[in-house]
Amino acid sequence: MLRIAVIGATGAVGRECLTLLDGGIVPAARVAPAASARSAGRDLASEWGLSLPLAPLTAVEDVDPDAVDVAVLCAGAEVSRREAERLAAAGVLVVDNSSAFRMRPDVPLVVPQVNPGALADRPACNLVSNPNCSTIQLVRALHPLHELAGLESVVVATYQAASGGGLRGLEELAQGSSRLLSAPGAPPEEAGGRFGQPLPFNLVPEIGLQDETGLSHEERKLVREPRKILGLPGLRVAATAVRVPVFHCHSEAVHVRLRRPVTAEAVEDALAATPGLRAYRRSHSPSYPMPRSVFARSEDRALVHVGRIRVEPEDPTAVALWVVADNLRVGAALNALQIVELAAKQGWLS
Ligand SMILES: NC(=O)c1ccc[n+]([C@@H]2O[C@H](COP(=O)([O-])OP(=O)(O)OC[C@H]3O[C@@H](n4cnc5c(N)ncnc54)[C@H](OP(=O)(O)O)[C@@H]3O)[C@@H](O)[C@H]2O)c1
Incomplete structure (x- = not known):
C-alpha cells in the first residue's frame, strides 16, 4: 500500500487525482493532499464526499518526504520547479504534470499505453513527466x-x-x-x-x-x-x-x-x-x-x-x-496515476 502525496489537490487536475484514488485506481495506505498555504486545513474528504484515507491538507512546503513514497504534482510549473527536486532528492518518486521537466533528457516522458519501456528502470533523478494533455x-x-x-x-x-x-x-x-x-x-x-x-x-x-x-x-x-x-x-x-x-x-x-x-x-x-x-x-x-x-x-x-x-x-x-x-482525466490525472501503477508494478515503491 502506497503513501501518495497529491500536490495541487484543490485544483482541477488534483481533484481528478483524488477522485481516481477514491475509486481505488492504485491501493493507497495514505493520501496526503497539499496546495498553497491559503488552502491549508481544508477538509476535501467532506467537501467532495471522498472516503479514501486522506491526511489533513497542508501547504506544499510542509510535505514531509519521509512520509511519502510517490508524489503527483499538479500545481503548475513554478511550484514543480521549486518543490519537485526537493522531494525527488529525498527519495520520493515524483510524477509531474507540468511542463517543467518534460524535455530534460534524463526525465522519462511517459504515456503508459505508448512507451511503458521508458520506465524499464527507475530514473536516477526520481522524476517522471506527464505529457501535455493535448x-x-x-x-x-x-x-x-x-x-x-x-x-x-x-x-x-x-x-x-x-x-x-x-x-x-x-x-x-x-x-x-x-x-x-x-x-x-x-x-x-x-x-x-x-x-x-x-x-x-x-x-x-x-x-x-x-x-x-x-x-x-x-x-x-x-x-x-x-x-x-x-x-x-x-x-x-x-x-x-x-x-x-x-x-x-x-x-x-x-x-x-x-x-x-x-x-x-x-x-x-x-x-x-x-x-x-x-x-x-x-x-x-x-x-x-x-x-x-x-x-x-x-x-x-x-x-x-x-x-x-x-x-x-x-x-x-x-x-x-x-x-x-x-483533458483532466485522460490528459492528466489518469495518465499520472497509470505511471504510478506502472512504477508500483516495477517494485520501485514497495
Ligand atoms: N487542466 C488541465 O487540463 C491540465 C492537463 C494536463 C496538465 N495540467 C497541468 O496540471 C497542473 C495543474 O493544473 P490545473 O488545471 O489543475 O490548475 P488549477 O485548477 O488552477 O489548480 C492549481 C493548483 O495548484 C495549487 N497552487 C497554485 N499556486 C500554488 C503555490 N504557489 N503553492 C502551492 N500550490 C499552488 C492550487 O492550490 P490553491 O487552491 O491553494 O491555490 C491548486 O491546487 C498545471 O501544471 C497544468 O499545466 C493541467
Missing part, C-alpha cells in the same frame, strides 16, 4: 497508426476546452457566458484573464505565448513531446492550438501521412483493437465523438475517442482522424 490523446491515437504503417508526418489542429485553464478557466467561461447571455448588446470584454482573450462565444487561436517563429507555447509542446514519446526525433509535426468555449474535453483534427498505404478498414481495425481507445467506425452513427457526450459518462472520460476516420482516395498514405478525450 499530446497524450494525440500520441494514443497516433501510436496504432505508427505500428500499422509507420508515421511520416502529422498536422494537428486542437479545439481545447476551458478546463485546460484549470478551475479559474472554467469559472471565467461560465460567468462570462451568462453575462453575455443576459446582456447580448454589451460591449466586448477587455483582453486578459485566464485565456488572454475573452473566451465565451469566441475562439482564441493562441494558447500560451508565441516564440520568435510565431509558434505558441502549446503548439511547441505538441510538436516536441510526441517525438520524445514515440521515439521519432525526426517526426514532422505541424500544430495549431485553439481554445474553444467548451467546458470539458479537448478535440483534435489530425491529418497523418504514413510511410505505407492503408485502407480505412485497416485503420479502423487497428484503432478498435487498441486498449483504452474507442474507434467510431464509418458505419457507426454518429461516426464521431463530441466533447459533451464523452464528458457525460464516467467510463467514457477514461477513454480516447477517435472518429471521422478517413483515408484519402487519391493518396492511401493520407489518413484523417477526429480525436476527443477528457
Whole structure:
C-alpha cells in the first residue's frame, strides 16, 4: 500500500487525482493532499464526499518526504520547479504534470499505453513527466497508426476546452457566458484573464505565448513531446492550438501521412483493437465523438475517442482522424496515476 502525496489537490487536475484514488485506481495506505498555504486545513474528504484515507491538507512546503513514497504534482510549473527536486532528492518518486521537466533528457516522458519501456528502470533523478494533455490523446491515437504503417508526418489542429485553464478557466467561461447571455448588446470584454482573450462565444487561436517563429507555447509542446514519446526525433509535426468555449474535453483534427498505404478498414481495425481507445467506425452513427457526450459518462472520460476516420482516395498514405478525450482525466490525472501503477508494478515503491 502506497503513501501518495497529491500536490495541487484543490485544483482541477488534483481533484481528478483524488477522485481516481477514491475509486481505488492504485491501493493507497495514505493520501496526503497539499496546495498553497491559503488552502491549508481544508477538509476535501467532506467537501467532495471522498472516503479514501486522506491526511489533513497542508501547504506544499510542509510535505514531509519521509512520509511519502510517490508524489503527483499538479500545481503548475513554478511550484514543480521549486518543490519537485526537493522531494525527488529525498527519495520520493515524483510524477509531474507540468511542463517543467518534460524535455530534460534524463526525465522519462511517459504515456503508459505508448512507451511503458521508458520506465524499464527507475530514473536516477526520481522524476517522471506527464505529457501535455493535448499530446497524450494525440500520441494514443497516433501510436496504432505508427505500428500499422509507420508515421511520416502529422498536422494537428486542437479545439481545447476551458478546463485546460484549470478551475479559474472554467469559472471565467461560465460567468462570462451568462453575462453575455443576459446582456447580448454589451460591449466586448477587455483582453486578459485566464485565456488572454475573452473566451465565451469566441475562439482564441493562441494558447500560451508565441516564440520568435510565431509558434505558441502549446503548439511547441505538441510538436516536441510526441517525438520524445514515440521515439521519432525526426517526426514532422505541424500544430495549431485553439481554445474553444467548451467546458470539458479537448478535440483534435489530425491529418497523418504514413510511410505505407492503408485502407480505412485497416485503420479502423487497428484503432478498435487498441486498449483504452474507442474507434467510431464509418458505419457507426454518429461516426464521431463530441466533447459533451464523452464528458457525460464516467467510463467514457477514461477513454480516447477517435472518429471521422478517413483515408484519402487519391493518396492511401493520407489518413484523417477526429480525436476527443477528457483533458483532466485522460490528459492528466489518469495518465499520472497509470505511471504510478506502472512504477508500483516495477517494485520501485514497495
Ligand atoms: N487542466 C488541465 O487540463 C491540465 C492537463 C494536463 C496538465 N495540467 C497541468 O496540471 C497542473 C495543474 O493544473 P490545473 O488545471 O489543475 O490548475 P488549477 O485548477 O488552477 O489548480 C492549481 C493548483 O495548484 C495549487 N497552487 C497554485 N499556486 C500554488 C503555490 N504557489 N503553492 C502551492 N500550490 C499552488 C492550487 O492550490 P490553491 O487552491 O491553494 O491555490 C491548486 O491546487 C498545471 O501544471 C497544468 O499545466 C493541467
